[in-house]
Amino acid sequence: MVSALRSIDLDKFDEPGSFSRSPSNSQEINRWLKANGFFFNPFAELNASADPHLYQYIVQHSAADALWGQDHALIFEPKGGGKTTLRVRTAQNCYVGQQQNRPFPISYLPPFLQWGDAKPSPEDHLQAILTSAMKQLLISLVYRPHWFLDLNSDDQQLIRSCLERDLMGPLEDFLVLIDVDPERLSLFRRRFDIFLPMRSTPATTQVIALRQQLASIAPQPIAGDVWARWQILRQILLSLFRFDSIYLLIDGLDAGPETAADVHALIRSCDFIWRSLPAWEKERVFVKAFLPSESAETLQAGYRVECKRAKLVHIEWTPDLLVEMLLLRIEAATQGHYSSFAAIATPDLMDVEWQIVKTASEISHANLPREVLSLLSHILLAAARRSVAPARLQYQDVEAGIRAYRAESSI
């Protein structure tokens, strides 16, 4: 038996799914995939930010490439089109190696529910950005403890105090979760709600040293208002840690009750951000905003000058790209043994991915990854229920899956 085959992670097949409507992560599908040579279920996580294998099957890489760099970037994509995927991928790209030679990413999802409306003040934004930054910093330190341990005691004191001031709770509550035990680390990540699929586990001694060091420093009050603390954050990241820049990755703007229904409200809710673009550019803070397609016109009309300072990236999903998305997922999950369901289908299903994309598009009237993955999961469920794998995918499974997807879509 070759070693690659020894690495099947059975636990991956038992991870709870995050998408309630689709049967994408059912035990039946997982069992069927495993028996057909899959090392994990690449269709289980419709929420990209929770997908630990995301980096293996990213498509739209030209867009990802375009948004990388020392510029602001405004990325417009349809709902369900994978904005979160791009954001998570961009954050991941910031963590190649253990040095600070990449930008520091701050994933910022404006907390509309906490604010109670979509009219936050600049201070509201800054406070929320500071909290996001501290979450990101703490999780970064857990995976790169030496960033903190190599600093002198004054700088450590400053960071400890900032964490205490702007995290969403006392640091002590999180320190108990900073452990080399994977379960605790997983809980720690969940508490932070910014799953950052870092692949390497830090050295045990370093993690323990970080926890002890953070616990041993008494936090001092941080003087100044939110504006002053924003400047301190910049100083910490750019001067102390020497990151070359800060990426402010803004997502979830259409998640608020008002912003979901009204693009004007959505754009207006971030007025402070758009107006800050020229100043932030000089301060090496680059906004990478992931926005719904329909907001493009409103944003450009309202902030013409500011938008000129940013790269505008419009993402469209074509059938070709959707097929590529499926093929890459299959290839990654089978460790390159095959990249199409045709390999495990009867000979009349040579073009099964095309059929799935075409049908999902016809029924949902859109070319969207979410719809394609949803239809696929119904097809896999039909196959799994028809026969215990290893068994070939058959045309009748596709038909049954389409029926179930159509019924679900009509609800």
Add this chain to the structure above:
Amino acid sequence: MTAATGKPIERTLFNPDAFVGHADEKIGRSPEVNLILGKVKQLCNGDPVEKRVTVFSGEAALGKSWLLHQIEIELKSEDDPCFRRVKTYRLDPPDRSHIEDDFDATREVKKILEEFAQGVISQSIREISLPELSRHVMALTKKVLENSFLVLFVDAVFEADWNFLELFEEHLLGPLAIIPNVLIVLSGRGRKFPWATPELRFRADFRDLQPFTLGDTRVQIERLNRPELAISDRIDLIQEIGQGVPGATGWLVKDSEFLDNQNPETLDAILNHLLESVPEANRTKIRRNIEALCVLRAFDDDRVSKLVQVYEEATGGSPDNLPLTHGASVNIQKNLVHEAFAQYQNAQGAYTLDKYMAKLAEEYLKRQNPLLWKNLHTTAMNLYAEWIVKYERTKDRWVEEKSYHEEVLRSASAL
């Protein structure tokens, strides 16, 4: 030294003098050699290099190792003011230790890092954990590279174990790929590893190595001190059978008996030579499966099941294993892919064998056991005839495949 085991390389597959003449003479691969030399020059001049990672891929015996060796020699002979460091790794140790039960990817990557520290930054670092080791090595490397640059060669990269590659990327290759004065040259065959680092995947320069043209093969033959073959009509036979694959040409040139009699022994030797990278315990099985499937233009488990059964029955295969189960057919496919002699092709919706290997195997089979060769084609033809009736939706495809086998059999009967 090999990267993964620390043992000396004794691969006969990589023998530049034997196959493509002396390494100081350029042949066939000048564009690829010049591509890398050009990038080195840009780095040397302080110009930015857009794609600092280059990936050469190609099937067995196309000269990937030779190419890297050749570039390395050229680099060492370059007379320029730049201070450069060159490091080479091969990830397919001949003893294939990475497929053994006690293979520990973490331990192997640590060995590489320790050796890298010794060879590139002249430091002896022995740390407790891999992340710590990686951190120290990369911090020192960055410092050392402030006044120099590094050219890193990694050969047989895609043949390595994926768990190993994940750690190798995380702790060495990825961090090196983002340093501006590091140039990385990778080579390998088979399924590509999905690197996480954008510089290795989306911002890399991918080049598929092609077989030698007739002109290049002629030069190769001359440099192998057989100029009489290069000017005779035998060169056409060498090119036809060897298909411009430098490794195959080298063997054909060595064996003048084959050129006289076209006996299958030489082809047998070439096939064995191409299979040297397969663990010994698995080699015969892989070889038999390749022979069984070489007549097909594409295959899946149904086709594997039929063709392997015919082959095994004809050659005295163990009856205990027959008929092949679905699982056994799937395993045959998996093993061929894992050993990088087959790849899944989206356009075909099926697997294909390494085309040069398939052609050599078919030429061998045609000479060694013509009856079996015909039987295999006939079996394929009959299977496709069944599918034309059974699978209406994809009927056109099977009509085409059936015609192909009919044509091959017709041509054979006419000879």
